[in-house]
Amino acid sequence: MSVQPILSVTELKKTFPDGTRALRGVSLDVMPGEFLVMIGSSGAGKSTFLRCINHLFEPTGGRIVYDGTDISTISGANLRRLRRELGMIFQGYNLVKRLSTIENVLLGRLGYMSSISGALGLYSKQDRERAVELLIRVGLGEQRFKRADQLSGGQQQRVGIARAIAQNARLVLADEPIASLDPKASDTVMSYLHEVTREENITCIVNLHQVDYAKRFADRIIGLKDGEITFIGKPEEVTDEVIRDLYGEKGDQVDE
Amino acid sequence: MSDLKIVAQDLYGRSPMRRLMPLWWALGLTALFVVSILGMNLNIARIIEGGDRLVVMLGQMFPPDFSILGRIIGPAIETLYVAILGTFLGVVFSIVIGVLAAHNITPHVTVEIALKGFSAFTRAVPALIWALLFIVAVGLGPLPGILALAVNSIGMLGKVFAESIEEIDKGQIEAVAATGATPLQIISKAIIPSVTPALVSWSLFRLDINIRYSAVLGVVGAGGIGIELVRSTRMLAFDETLTITLLIFVMVWAVEYVNNKIRAFIR
Ligand SMILES: Nc1ncnc2c1ncn2[C@@H]1O[C@H](COP(=O)(O)OP(=O)(O)OP(=O)(O)O)[C@@H](O)[C@H]1O
Ligand SMILES: [Mg+2]
Numbered sequence: 001m002s003v004q005p006i007l008s009v010t011e012l013k014k015t016f017p018d019g020t021r022a023l024r025g026v027s028l029d030v031m032p033g034e035f036l037v038m039i040g041s042s043g044a045g046k047s048t049f050l051r052c053i054n055h056l057f058e059p060t061g062g063r064i065v066y067d068g069t070d071i072s073t074i075s076g077a078n079l080r081r082l083r084r085e086l087g088m089i090f091q092g093y094n095l096v097k098r099l100s101t102i103e104n105v106l107l108g109r110l111g112y113m114s115s116i117s118g119a120l121g122l123y124s125k126q127d128r129e130r131a132v133e134l135l136i137r138v139g140l141g142e143q144r145f146k147r148a149d150q151l152s153g154g155q156q157q158r159v160g161i162a163r164a165i166a167q168n169a170r171l172v173l174a175d176e177p178i179a180s181l182d183p184k185a186s187d188t189v190m191s192y193l194h195e196v197t198r199e200e201n202i203t204c205i206v207n208l209h210q211v212d213y214a215k216r217f218a219d220r221i222i223g224l225k226d227g228e229i230t231f232i233g234k235p236e237e238v239t240d241e242v243i244r245d246l247y248g249e250k251g252d253q254v255d256e
Numbered sequence: 257m258s259d260l261k262i263v264a265q266d267l268y269g270r271s272p273m274r275r276l277m278p279l280w281w282a283l284g285l286t287a288l289f290v291v292s293i294l295g296m297n298l299n300i301a302r303i304i305e306g307g308d309r310l311v312v313m314l315g316q317m318f319p320p321d322f323s324i325l326g327r328i329i330g331p332a333i334e335t336l337y338v339a340i341l342g343t344f345l346g347v348v349f350s351i352v353i354g355v356l357a358a359h360n361i362t363p364h365v366t367v368e369i370a371l372k373g374f375s376a377f378t379r380a381v382p383a384l385i386w387a388l389l390f391i392v393a394v395g396l397g398p399l400p401g402i403l404a405l406a407v408n409s410i411g412m413l414g415k416v417f418a419e420s421i422e423e424i425d426k427g428q429i430e431a432v433a434a435t436g437a438t439p440l441q442i443i444s445k446a447i448i449p450s451v452t453p454a455l456v457s458w459s460l461f462r463l464d465i466n467i468r469y470s471a472v473l474g475v476v477g478a479g480g481i482g483i484e485l486v487r488s489t490r491m492l493a494f495d496e497t498l499t500i501t502l503l504i505f506v507m508v509w510a511v512e513y514v515n516n517k518i519r520a521f522i523r
Binding site for chain 2: 090
């Protein structure tokens with residue numbers, strides 16, 4: 001019995017209005033429960049890829065199938081229903097800074113509520129319990145009534161993780177979640193992200209700059225270069241040559 | 257000789273004409289002032305005469321007649337109500353306009369242009385003129401005052417609310433949208449919280465302005481204490497005028513005091 005991919009992308013293309021061809025035909029199958037890491041130099045198209053999946057950017061070509069449904073041109077209420085199953089984690093955390101930590105986690109429930117009750121913040125008791133539970137799991141139970149902008153970067157990103165999980169997301173898209181963090185906080189955030197998504201059996205696509213983290217956590221690594229996939233393989237298959245190809249001659253993954 | 261000229265320009269970095277800029281401004285403004293005075297047929301004699309009358313009036317102001325307090329307290333409170341209701345209505349409509357007109361979240365650019373144009377118009381027409389227009393439309397009393405202040409407030413608040421929304425970090429909006437939230441939810445959970453400090457302090461600032469306007473609007477018959485002020489001066493009861501002025505001062509000061517307290521609280 002073969003398992004169906006949770007996400008199947010075929011020949012995905014994205015050309016921005018200014019003519020930039022960020023994705024030139026990306027094809028990729030993502031299996032349920034996979035922890036996938038995408039690496040590639042700055043401008044390779046990693047963010048664009050993730051943002052096309054949840055339609056923060058509109059793809060300009062190709063097919064995206066999620067859980068058996070074609071979502072290439074999804075919009076309106078269908079898009080909102082899709083988005084609640086796709087958690088997104090951002091490099092800049094993107095918490096609503098003036099809301100409390102727990103309120104930020106509860107934002108993950110909006111997609112499941114009526115427009116009005118969500119706008120009024122009438123979260124159910126279960127939702128609140130779940131939010132607290134998730135905050136405890138990412139080590140922030142004590143901070144739940146603190147305002148988001150009073151948390152450190154690493155803590156804010158853990159709230160970002162909790163927000164995505166609170167959505168009951170089945171697929172988490174993480175766009176360079178640790179790019180703005182120091183090594184210690186990076187470790188913590190990556191560990192929590194890995195651990196929580198493993199426990200909840202959530203599929204995860206993570207964009208990373210750091211190859212060492214990619215090798216440490218990934219089930220599979222995707223190498224993206226100039227809008228095309230040039231490498232797919234297990235962490236141990238990522239050789240120095242692969243890195244050199246992806247990041248240029250110097251082989252250094254830190255750009256700019 | 258030409259060498260010297262170059263040196264002079266290097267030292268000052270501007271031509272002599274440009275360097276004398278302050279002088280041109282001073283001459284220009286003086287000319288404007290003189291022309292204005294001549295245009296009004298003002299002469300020194302009349303100004304001095306006016307000064308004399310002012311002294312007499314000031315003399316008659318003291319002591320202020322506090323016995324009228326009981327009679328003017330009602331209109332004073334009405335002035336306060338007019339200001340508060342006008343501001344409240346203005347704020348509510350301005351939030352809607354701000355949300356619809358902010359470039360980053362407007363449903364359509366034509367909506368943005370139309371609403372920004374509308375608020376520019378309501379801003380350009382002074383509150384007093386709005387009051388006169390509304391008196392024609394709905395008759396004398398506090399209602400035209402409230403409407404005038406509301407409309408005039410929209411001009412300012414609609415603009416600043418839209419601008420505050422435009423300054424919000426786009427990531428916060430995207431993140432909430434990415435959870436599957438509806439536009440209404442995004443507004444209430446990402447946008448409003450982010451602009452609350454700006455919203456509150458601009459609204460309070462506007463209340464400050466409106467309490468002053470509302471005291472004056474009574475002069476044209478749009479409710480409140482202004483009419484009392486006019487009546488007392490017509491009757492040459494300057495001791496009453498002073499009492500009313502003092503009361504207005506206390507009201508304005510009280511509103512400002514409360515505002516500062518609230519503003520310090522909300523950050
Ligand atoms: N909104 C946009 N308009 C025009 N071009 C864009 C836009 N967003 C991204 N691009 C371009 O698309 C290409 C891919 O960008 P993308 O952000 O996906 O790269 P990335 O791999 O995520 O890079 P980084 O590691 O720096 O985040 C780049 O050339 C970028 O300049
Ligand atoms: Mg990126």
